[in-house]
Amino acid sequence: MSCTSCSSSIDGLPLGCKNNGACASGSCDKMNVFDWLANMSLPDGQKPFDIAEIRFKNGRKGFYRNTKELQLCIGDVVAVETSPGHDIGVVSLTGELVKVQMRKKKVSSDNEDIKQIYRKASEKDIEIWTTARNKEKEVQKKSRLIISRLGLKMKLSDVEFQGDGNKATFYYTADDRVDFRQLIRELAGTFSLRVEMKQVGLRQEASRLGGIGSCGRELCCSTWLTDFRSVSTSAARYQQLSLNPQKLAGQCGKLKCCLNYELDSYMDALKSFPKPNIWLQTEKGPAIFQKMDIFKGWMWYAYKENPITWHKLTVEQTNEIIKLNKGNTKVSSLEEYSLELEFDAIEASNFTDVVGQDSLTRFDKPKFKKKRNRKNNRNFRNNKKNLQKKNK
Structure with missing residues (x-):
């Protein structure tokens, strides 16, 4: 995606205007808001908002x-x-x-x-501003060398120069409190400017720097997300996700914000489900919960003495068994309910194969036939030539 200020190469790919977020046309920016009231006039006598x-x-x-x-x-x-x-x-x-x-x-x-x-x-203001912005990468590299030399436990993530070039804000992240008084003296003496240190969180750092998420799109925090709500591991548990930190963590190292997007839908779907810590009492023995499929409404239980064999039940069947258990009534076994469910699933899966799409090798069969036909044709031609030679 590029704006009208971005030039294009011979292949049609945008080269970029190299403004790094200072695009004047406003189509390459982060957190854009479309002004849908721009073409509407104000009522008579009302002044525009100042x-x-x-x-x-x-x-x-x-x-x-x-x-x-x-x-x-x-x-x-x-x-x-x-x-x-x-x-x-x-x-x-x-x-x-x-x-x-x-x-x-x-x-x-x-x-x-x-x-x-x-x-x-004015043109002079923009020239001074552009010159100051071009210094930021070099200042950031030298500042990181100074930080490593002083042995400070902090990470310098970004440097932002003021428009007049007299002041720079250094954004950093740190786990503990950092004494950077000596650092400010050295930075001010090295670069001859006013220094302001600003600590940001890991999520704020990711939103400032931007990037591509595991979904293949730009990070939500750098494009449209304005508030950072707390994300807990319970959100992953409610959605039946494996607690793998490598998959659940974003580029900031914290839990992904998108874990909260569908949490309300899962919470509504789980209202009809019984609690997983409830055991089903049967004549064969107690049955323990194993896993569930929230949107299909299935639950798997296994006997405590035989945890290898799982029995699939619907939410309605599970609630019915729990209701009977509360009345001090044990069901005979889980096989009665699971067999009925399997029978219904077999009937629902019966279909007529019209085009043969159930075969995984349907595209490979013509290839073998063609190879065999070629070999047969070659053998037939060779035999015909040998007969002609013998007749001569």
């Missing part, structure tokens, strides 16, 4: 007040107030939808801490 949403590097966004009543559109590069100096960002949203975004992030429009927009960025 706060705009500004986007910075790696999807970082903030709200700034348009005190000078500038005519802003999505994609405009603007200079905004920071302490100290100014920063350069791109307008990501304007108008009434900004109120919705502020309500989501619990930011009041009357908050005095909301800073202002100075002006639309």
